[in-house]
Amino acid sequence: MGTGDEEYDYLFKVVLIGDSGVGKSNLLARFTRNEFNLESKSTIGVEFATRSIKVNKKIIKAQIWDTAGQERYRAITSAYYRGAVGALLVYDIAKQLTYQNVERWLSELRDHADQNIVIMLVGNKSDLRHLRAVPADEATAFAEANNLSFIETSALDSTNVETAFENILTEIHRKVSARQMDSMDGDEIDKVCMKPIRIDATTANTNDSAAFQIKQFCCNASA
Amino acid sequence: MRLDIGKMGDHVQKYASDNDMNLKNSFWKKNIRNLPGRASPKKESKSVSSSASTSFDDFQESVSDAWEIEAEDEILRISARECANSAHPPASSCYRNRFPYDVKISKRVAHSAAVNVINNHKASIEEIHKSKNYSNSDLQGESSSQTYKESRHTENRINFSNSEVDTNKLTKFQVLLESNLLQLEDLKKLSWSGVPVEVRPMTWRLLAGYLPTSSERRQQALDRKRIDYANLVKQYYDTDKDEVYKDTYRQIHIDIPRMSTPLFQQTTVQEMFERILFIWAIRHPASGYVQGMNDLVTPFYVVFLQEYLPIGTNIEKLDVSSISKKNRDSLEADSFWCLSKFLDGIQDNYIFAQLGIQYKVNQLKELIQRIDGTLHGHLMKHGIDYLQFSFRWMNNLLTRELPLRCSIRLWDTYLAESDCFATFQLYVCAAFLLHWRQELLEEKDFQGLMIMLQNLQTQNWTDTDISLLVAEAYRLKFTFADAPNHLTTKR
Numbered sequence: 001m002g003t004g005d006e007e008y009d010y011l012f013k014v015v016l017i018g019d020s021g022v023g024k025s026n027l028l029a030r031f032t033r034n035e036f037n038l039e040s041k042s043t044i045g046v047e048f049a050t051r052s053i054k055v056n057k058k059i060i061k062a063q064i065w066d067t068a069g070q071e072r073y074r075a076i077t078s079a080y081y082r083g084a085v086g087a088l089l090v091y092d093i094a095k096q097l098t099y100q101n102v103e104r105w106l107s108e109l110r111d112h113a114d115q116n117i118v119i120m121l122v123g124n125k126s127d128l129r130h131l132r133a134v135p136a137d138e139a140t141a142f143a144e145a146n147n148l149s150f151i152e153t154s155a156l157d158s159t160n161v162e163t164a165f166e167n168i169l170t171e172i173h174r175k176v177s178a179r180q181m182d183s184m185d186g187d188e189i190d191k192v193c194m195k196p197i198r199i200d201a202t203t204a205n206t207n208d209s210a211a212f213q214i215k216q217f218c219c220n221a222s223a
Numbered sequence: 224m225r226l227d228i229g230k231m232g233d234h235v236q237k238y239a240s241d242n243d244m245n246l247k248n249s250f251w252k253k254n255i256r257n258l259p260g261r262a263s264p265k266k267e268s269k270s271v272s273s274s275a276s277t278s279f280d281d282f283q284e285s286v287s288d289a290w291e292i293e294a295e296d297e298i299l300r301i302s303a304r305e306c307a308n309s310a311h312p313p314a315s316s317c318y319r320n321r322f323p324y325d326v327k328i329s330k331r332v333a334h335s336a337a338v339n340v341i342n343n344h345k346a347s348i349e350e351i352h353k354s355k356n357y358s359n360s361d362l363q364g365e366s367s368s369q370t371y372k373e374s375r376h377t378e379n380r381i382n383f384s385n386s387e388v389d390t391n392k393l394t395k396f397q398v399l400l401e402s403n404l405l406q407l408e409d410l411k412k413l414s415w416s417g418v419p420v421e422v423r424p425m426t427w428r429l430l431a432g433y434l435p436t437s438s439e440r441r442q443q444a445l446d447r448k449r450i451d452y453a454n455l456v457k458q459y460y461d462t463d464k465d466e467v468y469k470d471t472y473r474q475i476h477i478d479i480p481r482m483s484t485p486l487f488q489q490t491t492v493q494e495m496f497e498r499i500l501f502i503w504a505i506r507h508p509a510s511g512y513v514q515g516m517n518d519l520v521t522p523f524y525v526v527f528l529q530e531y532l533p534i535g536t537n538i539e540k541l542d543v544s545s546i547s548k549k550n551r552d553s554l555e556a557d558s559f560w561c562l563s564k565f566l567d568g569i570q571d572n573y574i575f576a577q578l579g580i581q582y583k584v585n586q587l588k589e590l591i592q593r594i595d596g597t598l599h600g601h602l603m604k605h606g607i608d609y610l611q612f613s614f615r616w617m618n619n620l621l622t623r624e625l626p627l628r629c630s631i632r633l634w635d636t637y638l639a640e641s642d643c644f645a646t647f648q649l650y651v652c653a654a655f656l657l658h659w660r661q662e663l664l665e666e667k668d669f670q671g672l673m674i675m676l677q678n679l680q681t682q683n684w685t686d687t688d689i690s691l692l693v694a695e696a697y698r699l700k701f702t703f704a705d706a707p708n709h710l711t712t713k714r
Contacts, residue, residue, distance in 0.1 A: 020474060020477050020478070020514070021477040021478075021481075039480065039481050039482070039483050039488070040481060040483075041481050041482065041483055041623070042477075042478045042481055042514045042515065042517075043514075044514060044515045044614070044615040044618050044619055044623060045610075045611075045614035045615050045618065046611065046614075047677060048611070048670075048673045048674065048677060049674070050670045050674075063670065068514055069514075070474060070513065070514045072511070072513050072514070072573075072575075072577070073513075073514065073577075075575070075576035075577065076576075076577060076581075076610070076614060079610070
């Protein structure tokens, strides 16, 4: 399995959140193992997987934490938001209630996650066209109003799963690069990003499992 | 001399109970009298024989020597210190002073105990092995050949034939179960090392405290309980559900069909589980339904289901609706009541914020730190948080980590531990983690460790593995549970 010591430039921690049964675990399985299981068991607490992808010639290792959807687990799972630089907030396009709860999940993130966390709203199960309960344009409008990116995916038929993860990782990378520029060369900032964004890097030694670890800074890239 | 040791031992015990009335202590000191390995004024000294001593009794007898044979001096030394310190509550400096002595004792005890446990379990495992692993062949055919191979290894070490051992254990159970007034303690001792498949349903009902020990009242009680359950279904499930409960129902309804195996794809089975869990949740408002509880119904359900089938039936291919309605109702009611009794002991696991689990995860961490500093250091070095992997172990009582047949065997022991199983489970988790020690030490980074810890390879485990696991857990428990200073809970 894709564990091991392969080289990477960035390590980003991303959490998958959203109501029970919206397909978080299957999105993760599709992205990290290209698997899908129609009857995958409910997630207990949190589960973990990892995959590396290439963005702008840099290897980004995504450390993805899949969380349990049930409210009862909130106390445990919210501990995992700490150090996360990205969140996929998933709902089921065929279940209105899971979309209504997106607001609650957002406030969870506001309470427990870093304020600079990149959030992507994901409408999963797009293969269930005939059962659609949440119009795509409604979700798009909501995402715009809340400064989130938005995508519809299907873990079952693979539609947009890669794209969703690639997009969020690229976005995180963009923010991080901007921050590094900031610390390195103030004049460069405006070309990359309109405003400097602060995301704290965690060192490999902390107990926080190197949640957000930058192995190689831009200034070393020429070496 | 021995009497003195006994007094000292009592003194230590008294000291502990007088001075440490806090939660930590009551936890570790629970059931103190039953713990083998503790100094006792009993004069009689039995020789520890490595020959097949098969009963739990023999085991208890044999380990009580652990103190007397080797650790006498150590006990005196620690007791003297305890006495000297007893005027003051143990301050941390004091604790550090005692520390080396504790280590010494625990190592000695651990060593002699380990030998005893291993000898004893060699014998009992042979016995278990010989019993053909019914549940194994019922539930998963692929590993039975392995079991067979293993049992052939042990064959030349015992003198009697398969069927004899098999029959012996079964007969012991039958005699107990048929006696007019069942000695529950005897049944627990016998069950601890595994219950034969033929008598498992009745044994579990008794161990769970669901049925009375008096055999003549048993059938009557069973009938009444089944009617009670039918009434609960009418009262809570068949009526319009309150708005508050709709969320609970929705959650259960989402989780049940996700239980993977073909058995749970049957509507009949799903409905039975939904009723069991929904009614349990309503009757336990402090916790309510928590994801994963569905997995805790399964062992009961499968064990009671087998009662209505010829032994050896492949339940995965079974159409449950082919069983009569009356039997299905009984099966459902029995599963419900036994689940209720079982969960009574671990309710704090499922209350708000799951405090019981958080507490136990901390205890696990401290236990491992104490037992195996190398492994603990390795996990810490790579940023592994115990909560990340052991939460599920505690929440689901290892059902997600083990094949169903092994969970059932493990529950023989859990049920035999009855009230104390919540404590015992902590030691089972510790033993389980330590089992993978070598593989874990070979993993060199966080991701490797996490992925391994979440996918521990137990597919080929048999009853033997579980017997070894609980033996190790037992050893850890009596080494550490009775020595609260071995584990000082940091607040």
